Amino acid sequence: MIEPIVLDNLVLDGEAVCHSDGTYTDSQQGWETYFFSIGKRLPTVKEYVSALKQLDEQNDSALQGIIQDLRESMLCTRTKIDYETSNIPVGNGYLDVLIKDSAWRNALQDEVLQYDAPEAIDVLQKVSGKRSYIWTPDTNGRKSHPERAVWLSINTDRFDLDCYDDPIGDAGRSRGVRGINKTSKEIPQTTLEPKILPTPATVLAPQTYQPSGSIYDPSVLEYIKQQMAGIKSGTVMDWKSNKK
Numbered sequence: 001m002i003e004p005i006v007l008d009n010l011v012l013d014g015e016a017v018c019h020s021d022g023t024y025t026d027s028q029q030g031w032e033t034y035f036f037s038i039g040k041r042l043p044t045v046k047e048y049v050s051a052l053k054q055l056d057e058q059n060d061s062a063l064q065g066i067i068q069d070l071r072e073s074m075l076c077t078r079t080k081i082d083y084e085t086s087n088i089p090v091g092n093g094y095l096d097v098l099i100k101d102s103a104w105r106n107a108l109q110d111e112v113l114q115y116d117a118p119e120a121i122d123v124l125q126k127v128s129g130k131r132s133y134i135w136t137p138d139t140n141g142r143k144s145h146p147e148r149a150v151w152l153s154i155n156t157d158r159f160d161l162d163c164y165d166d167p168i169g170d171a172g173r174s175r176g177v178r179g180i181n182k183t184s185k186e187i188p189q190t191t192l193e194p195k196i197l198p199t200p201a202t203v204l205a206p207q208t209y210q211p212s213g214s215i216y217d218p219s220v221l222e223y224i225k226q227q228m229a230g231i232k233s234g235t236v237m238d239w240k241s242n243k244k
Contacts, residue, residue: 005062006180007051012043013175014062016069024073025171028149031076040176042078045150045161046114047177053123063127066175070128070154074162074172079112079150081163083142086111088163090139095121095132095161108134112150112161124159133158 002014016024017034026034028042035041043051048066055063069075081088088107098104099117112134113120124132137148141164151162151172 002062002065005051005055005060007047007054009180010043010047010051010177011180012047012051012177013040015065016073016075016173016175024173026076026174027169027171028076028080028151028165028167030168031174032078035174035176038176040178042076042174043177044114045077045079045112045152048075048077048152049113049115049120049123052127056123056127067127067154069173069175070152070159072173074151074153074170076172076174077150077152079114080167081111081136081148081150082146083137083148084146086142088112088136090136090142092135093133094158095134098134112163128154128159130154130157130159132161134161135164137164 004014005012017031018024019026019034031042052063052066054060055066066075086107087103088111089101089103095108095117099108099121105117109115109117121132124130136142137145145166147167148163149165149167149170151160151165151170153160153162153172
């Protein structure tokens with residue numbers, strides 16, 4: 001098993017997930033159900049872009065595993081497009097051309113990438129050597145099946161953002177992701193001296209105590225009087241046991 005990839009605030013699976021039946025593919029809905037059952041979730045497009053950028057900057061060999069998944073299959077993301085309310089224009093095209101249109105640029109940044117569009121385009125092209133291209137359903141497809149999943153893949157001449165797949169259809173690979181506490185990552189792996197902080201005073205509300213009986217045990221009180229008078233005896237426990 002390949003070690004997971006630790007990012008700024010996430011842990012991404014180090015390899016594509018294999019089901020118990022030996023298969024590596026599933027639909028977006030199938031992957032969501034699977035990861036939910038093990039306390040993980042699917043990565044968003046934004047998280048994949050961030051991961052690719054960080055791994056590339058660090059010259060991390062783990063980058064090649066993700067690229068291999070993208071070339072051999074598709075990687076499923078958590079991102080969904082609801083074309084009933086979406087502002088994504090109808091059509092397909094290379095992102096570096098489409099973002100010259102403000103409607104495309106805003107839609108890509110808000111709904112698909114959730115990332116600065118020019119920077120995301122640069123990241124995808126740098127790690128893959130391919131220009132990024134988006135596919136969307138036509139007008140009829142948007143009406144018949146408004147909700148579509150977003151998948152990522154690398155083809156011979158493009159880095160594809162497939163925004164037309166049915167969430168319960170098609171099949172591809174995936175990796176799970178879980179959040180981590182960024183602060184805990186920064187704590188050095190050394191034994192720290194514990195800090196002893198003063199305990200703040202506790203302010204108690206005034207209460208009236210009315211015991212149902214005597215608040216003293218007469219036998220204990222008698223023993224204390226004997227001790228004060230210098231009368232020798234055994235231990236308190238011995239003395240109490242003799243009184244029973």
